[in-house]
Amino acid sequence: MKTIQIKDKTFAVSLPEAEILKQVKRVAAEINRDLAGEEPIFLAVLNGSFIFAADLLREVTLPCEISFVKLASYEGVSSTGTIKEVIGLNCDITGRPVVIVEDIVDSGLTMVHMIETLKGHNPKSIDVCSLLVKPGNLKVNLDIKYTCLEIPNDFIVGYGLDYDGYGRNTRDIYTVVEE
Ligand code: IMP
Numbered sequence: 001m002k003t004i005q006i007k008d009k010t011f012a013v014s015l016p017e018a019e020i021l022k023q024v025k026r027v028a029a030e031i032n033r034d035l036a037g038e039e040p041i042f043l044a045v046l047n048g049s050f051i052f053a054a055d056l057l058r059e060v061t062l063p064c065e066i067s068f069v070k071l072a073s074y075e076g077v078s079s080t081g082t083i084k085e086v087i088g089l090n091c092d093i094t095g096r097p098v099v100i101v102e103d104i105v106d107s108g109l110t111m112v113h114m115i116e117t118l119k120g121h122n123p124k125s126i127d128v129c130s131l132l133v134k135p136g137n138l139k140v141n142l143d144i145k146y147t148c149l150e151i152p153n154d155f156i157v158g159y160g161l162d163y164d165g166y167g168r169n170t171r172d173i174y175t176v177v178e179e
């Protein structure tokens with residue numbers, strides 16, 4: 001079994017690069033079909049989605065733009081705990097179809113909050129495109145139109161995703177090995 005060590009944890013390959021790229025191509029083809037005739041803006045959520053966004057966009061054949069946003073966490077007075085503010089949205093999405101490019105949807109709270117924020121800018125539509133989804137952890141009612149792969153609730157790294165900042169630079173995706 002191919003394993004890597006990141007800080008105190010051992011990870012084993014769970015999704016090889018070839019399988020990831022196959023699913024990225026499938027999802028890009030769905031977007032090309034669904035948004036034919038449109039000029040979407042892809043909003044990639046940094047940092048985790050940078051590799052996914054690069055691979056996805058090269059499979060998109062529509063006239064399109066891409067912009068990168070960050071979600072800055074701050075402690076707010078909210079029933080859901082931490083509030084994340086969308087920063088870096090410097091393009092006008094009014095009247096445009098928006099596709100959010102996310103690395104992984106876990107509880108779904110991040111996406112729900114981002115969608116609410118984007119709605120305030122009156123886009124034509126908002127679709128979520130996530131590389132990975134952990135359906136077992138979803139805590140909210142969220143419509144994820146495009147999913148490359150569904151995975152169990154275990155913690156993963158690689159292909160852009162990190163463990164404490166490290167592990168983003170692998171081609172395959174790895175799952176933590178419980179010792
Ligand atoms: P949510 O708001 O719970 O859906 O959180 C989603 C965010 O949590 C993702 O954008 C990731 O940054 C992070 N995350 C969730 N699960 C993992 C994981 O298994 N590995 C790395 N990051 C993760």
Ligand code: MG
Nearest residue numbers: 045048103104
């Ligand atoms: Mg993310």
